[in-house]
Amino acid sequence: MTSSERPFLNRRLAEFGTTIFAEMSALALSTGSINLGQGFPDTDGPEEVREAAVRALREGRGNQYPPGPGVPELRTAIAAHQERRYGLSYDPDAEVLVTAGATEAIAAALLALVEPGDEVVALEPYYDSYAACIAMAGGTRVPVTLRPDGGAFRLDLDELRAAVTPRTRLLLINTPHNPTGTVLTRAELTAIAELAVERDLLVVTDEVYEHLVYDAAEHVPLATLPGMRGRTVTIGSAGKTFSFTGWKVGWVTSTPELVTAVRSAKQFLTYVSSGPFQYAVAEALRLPDAYFDNFRTDLQRKRDLLGDGLRAAGFEVYQPQGTYFITTDITPLGEKDAHAFCRALPERCGVVAIPNSVFYDDPDAGRSQVRFAFCKKDEVLTEAASRLRRLAP
Numbered sequence: 001m002t003s004s005e006r007p008f009l010n011r012r013l014a015e016f017g018t019t020i021f022a023e024m025s026a027l028a029l030s031t032g033s034i035n036l037g038q039g040f041p042d043t044d045g046p047e048e049v050r051e052a053a054v055r056a057l058r059e060g061r062g063n064q065y066p067p068g069p070g071v072p073e074l075r076t077a078i079a080a081h082q083e084r085r086y087g088l089s090y091d092p093d094a095e096v097l098v099t100a101g102a103t104e105a106i107a108a109a110l111l112a113l114v115e116p117g118d119e120v121v122a123l124e125p126y127y128d129s130y131a132a133c134i135a136m137a138g139g140t141r142v143p144v145t146l147r148p149d150g151g152a153f154r155l156d157l158d159e160l161r162a163a164v165t166p167r168t169r170l171l172l173i174n175t176p177h178n179p180t181g182t183v184l185t186r187a188e189l190t191a192i193a194e195l196a197v198e199r200d201l202l203v204v205t206d207e208v209y210e211h212l213v214y215d216a217a218e219h220v221p222l223a224t225l226p227g228m229r230g231r232t233v234t235i236g237s238a239g240k241t242f243s244f245t246g247w248k249v250g251w252v253t254s255t256p257e258l259v260t261a262v263r264s265a266k267q268f269l270t271y272v273s274s275g276p277f278q279y280a281v282a283e284a285l286r287l288p289d290a291y292f293d294n295f296r297t298d299l300q301r302k303r304d305l306l307g308d309g310l311r312a313a314g315f316e317v318y319q320p321q322g323t324y325f326i327t328t329d330i331t332p333l334g335e336k337d338a339h340a341f342c343r344a345l346p347e348r349c350g351v352v353a354i355p356n357s358v359f360y361d362d363p364d365a366g367r368s369q370v371r372f373a374f375c376k377k378d379e380v381l382t383e384a385a386s387r388l389r390r391l392a393p
């Protein structure tokens, strides 16, 4: 406190303390636990992509400020990727913007598109930066909660419709969804699209796990649905798709007007970032389909490896159809409070996980849910599973 007794952190951010990941990663370190808290792979992405970054750096490409919208090679590769995978055509010069990861894309989109007092409807549990970015933009967040239903989390479309008011400016959608692993179906996304068109809403859609969908699930970009291309800001990232979360290369695709708006905010956040890595990601996006297929198959197998271990240890497992994460319920273990459970877990069995309660406005909503990341080496997952067996009732 200063002498005026005014706290340093402003009122917009006061409710957001240190993220749970800092607390739990510190605990992992101090106890020597296996960290299944934060979602980062423990194996780096493809060798040829790393080599492409080294080459760019050596050849002096991107060592100085790259162009504000991103290097042309990457913007062209992003547009080609959207066309090849989804039949969505974007002009690399006017409709693609490179950002410092999806994190900056989310922040810039909200800062650019939200007026103070606007309502932003977002799926809850939230990815942790959403609530803070809505607050920084002066918006009001209106959660629509995904709820367990038949062994997985589902969106209640009536609840979504009821959340939209005359003050709603935009829908913030995330599919595949972190932390629940829900992949919204074409029918659900069609209903979201119809609502957006009917109520004339903008949609910001976080699709960073677009390539990580399992079983028969299909990733359907919202921008492909009728009436959506002109009102949708689509966010992607190289971090999750290519296992380079430290590179922080993300992007936005949308109309020229919306991209210009987002760029207006982005230019005063980082201006530009990740110069040489942008060239490497341009090459990564052109990897053959086999890369994406193998990566998905590998992660699906890891999901099953950890999922089986969690079930054997007594957790209720909500089967994820996408992402890096499994959300569980600890009630069958005779536990009630996920936060207390996660604080004790490193001492009890040497594993770190994240309590989902931190992703809800009302912490009671996710009180008994715990999230585990499975983007780890098989031997790490096997060891974690065997440690967690000690919990079995």
Ligand SMILES: *Cc1c(COP(=O)(O)O)cnc(C)c1O
Pocket (backbone or CB within 6 Å): 100, 101, 102, 103, 104, 127, 174, 178, 206, 208, 237, 238, 239, 240, 245, 248, 249, 250
């Ligand atoms: C990891 C993640 C991000 C952040 O992506 P970066 O490219 O690392 O900034 C954004 N949204 C969701 C849902 C994520 O899981």
